[in-house]
Amino acid sequence: MVHYKLIYFNLRGRAELARLILQHQEIAFEDFRFEREDWPKYKAGTPFGQVPVLEVDGKPLAQSNAIARYLARQHGLAGQNDWEQSQADMYVDCIYDLIGGFLRQWCPRMVIQTAGMKNYKPPIDFSGIELPEKPKLTFMDKVPTYPSNLKPPKMAKRITLMRGPELIHNEFIHKQYGIVALCGGRLNSGHIEMIRMTINRKMDANRMFAVWRIDPPWQPLTRKGQGKRMGGGKGAIDHYVTPIKAGRVIVEVGGKCEFAEVFSFLNEVAHILPFNAKATSHELMEAEKIKEKELAASNVNPYTAEYVIKNNMGGCHDWISPYDKKWFFKYV
Template sequence: MFSLMKAAVGGLTGVCRVNGYKQGPLLCHLKVLVAGLQTYEIPPDYSDVVLPAKPKLKFMNKVPNLKRPRREPKKLRDIQGPTKGADSFTTGQYGIVALGGGYLHWGHIEMIRLTINRKMDARTMFAQWCINGPYKPITRKSLGQRMGGGKGAINHYVTPVRYGRLIVEVGGKVELGEVQHILTEVAKKLPFPAQVVSRESLEAMKKKQADMEQNNQNPWTFKQIVRGNMLGVRRVVSPFDVHHSGRFSGKFHFPGRV
């Protein structure tokens, strides 16, 4: 049977010529797979990465070590506007940046610590905090108490966070794809919008904002309108909006406004 098929195909040779070789009409539609060299990307160099002695996140106290804690007013300006520090990486390559303001309770901090410490590989990774422990007191009166009688007792402590502040850094001999799922899981559970960034993406965000302000084609910007007091707009605009040129509304940030 095989010899008959071979003779049938061989009898049809000479009908089609490809690159000087005689082939039959059936063989003209067959593709010849040739093994070739496959190129791979050069792996990153981690020769300059030094892992610390304690690579995991340290435990933070629920209550600050104060001899006499002082009750404070609400003072919502702690979470308004851009951050005044911790907006760039120190030793890590990846992290979580806050895209809005808010308060971190001790439960949020413990969630971050447990999630990262359980899922990270301490042999090739390390993590470190970019925030302080809870230090701002939050007061609350007991249930059923009448109005008045002074300020309530301290109920718990929180950590204020502003826009652009790094929450935690992760580094080591790893790439972004190895830690992105861990940091994304943490960022979804925070009480404010947050995003997973690397050194390159964080610099790209800052550069994009600077380019928008420099290459803006609209001559009537919020800053010029407010400073010029056009149509008496200063009567309804707060000093906070004047200082930040309308890029923030309380704890919220408007990325498209320049």
């Protein structure tokens, strides 16, 4: 005697048609059901990672329609000729549609293919976007302009200009796309020219525009001549740089375009910069802020970096940096 074992969730669903056939023919079978949370334990043992599965003397058979047709042929319910078999298939497909409607009500997030057509989202409305007269990035001077009677001043390293978060230029003005610094650093004229040339060449100026969000190089860096001994004051000005803080928006790109169109060349520029940076969009930045707040709210560990430093646990004030006392290890 053939032994049938029908494996499915603890509900009717797609296995119900096979159950009805077996019950109608008064055939004994093992109706093995399990709860949804136990599904990971049984998934690996199924042919396609799906249920229902009918085991016939230990041999698995998947797909609900294949199971139903197999049982119908084995027990005289598939019809005696081609016409009767087609009528049986008609009722099977009808039941399949009914089960699909039930599953949509039971689990609205479940994706069920009912036709070969694809559902495409409507295009984004760019009617409110106006392109500027000059859409491309402008050239930035390598050296700041000083009055003729003023000697270019020298300056100390001023590392504080790169430490900590950017408090002003940390949002997209045009609410679209751009490159954001992930840590502090400096941009010299070569980096700025690389950004300008790459973006201007690869963006479509008829639909897109780009704007600078940084100043031209203004901080002087000095260097002593080759073979010159230490001492005797600072050397001559070698070049100028623009200091960048973490979270600073370096360049913005917008227009009648989507993020996927500009991501390739923005990401290329971000990976060449002398500090960590990323290509992102306004929506992604807002989502990151929400996620950060959710993580902070759901943190059950009271001993955060802020708590440890504020309470001087382990005498950490004696060995941590003064900047860590202010920013709690966030900007290093």
